[in-house]
Amino acid sequence: MTNLASLKRLSALILSAPTPFQEFDKPLEVGLHQDGRRLTPQRRMVLDLFERIGPGMHLSAEDVHHQLLDAKTRVSLATIYRTLRLLVEMGFLHELELSEGGRRFELSSNDTPDHHHLVCIRCGRTEEFESESVLQAGRLAAENIGFLLIESTLNVRALCPKCQKSN
Numbered sequence: 401m402t403n404l405a406s407l408k409r410l411s412a413l414i415l416s417a418p419t420p421f422q423e424f425d426k427p428l429e430v431g432l433h434q435d436g437r438r439l440t441p442q443r444r445m446v447l448d449l450f451e452r453i454g455p456g457m458h459l460s461a462e463d464v465h466h467q468l469l470d471a472k473t474r475v476s477l478a479t480i481y482r483t484l485r486l487l488v489e490m491g492f493l494h495e496l497e498l499s500e501g502g503r504r505f506e507l508s509s510n511d512t513p514d515h516h517h518l519v520c521i522r523c524g525r526t527e528e529f530e531s532e533s534v535l536q537a538g539r540l541a542a543e544n545i546g547f548l549l550i551e552s553t554l555n556v557r558a559l560c561p562k563c564q565k566s567n
């Protein structure tokens with residue numbers, strides 16, 4: 401039964417190896433959304449990545465893919481796309497649509513629910529800002545036309561200082 405022995409040794413090795421993304425019992429998943437039980441290990445892994453880097457960071461699906469590969473986690477880009485979409489639907493992530501067709505994802509945060517973005521069209525650098533007047537403009541416009549307001553966010557396309565220099 402050498403096969404079994406080596407299999408046991410192998411599984412012991414795998415189990416004792418330090419696995420990334422083990423802190424799954426974060427408060428976000430428990431408190432923010434009742435859907436926490438639908439979080440498969442893969443969804444948790446992606447969500448955990450966003451939690452690690454914290455709010456205010458905007459990642460593309462490719463960014464997420466690279467970061468997971470760096471952490472020695474093999475997940476296909478297609479799976480990442482699907483997972484990100486699901487996490488948006490579940491309310492954990494917020495999707496930011498850039499005009500060039502690119503999409504970025506960020507952690508849904510109660511601290512800054514209605515923030516706006518300044519996006520560099522060349523390098524994709526994304527900065528957040530808050531503006532009461534944007535929120536008010538959205539409220540007013542919705543009110544005047546009889547729409548029910550859900551959110552008012554503004555994405556500003558721009559060139560960051562670095563890209564201006566290399567223009």
Ligand SMILES: [Zn+2]
Nearest residue numbers: 456506515528
């Ligand atoms: Zn943001």
Ligand SMILES: [Zn+2]
Nearest residue numbers: 520523560563
């Ligand atoms: Zn730039």
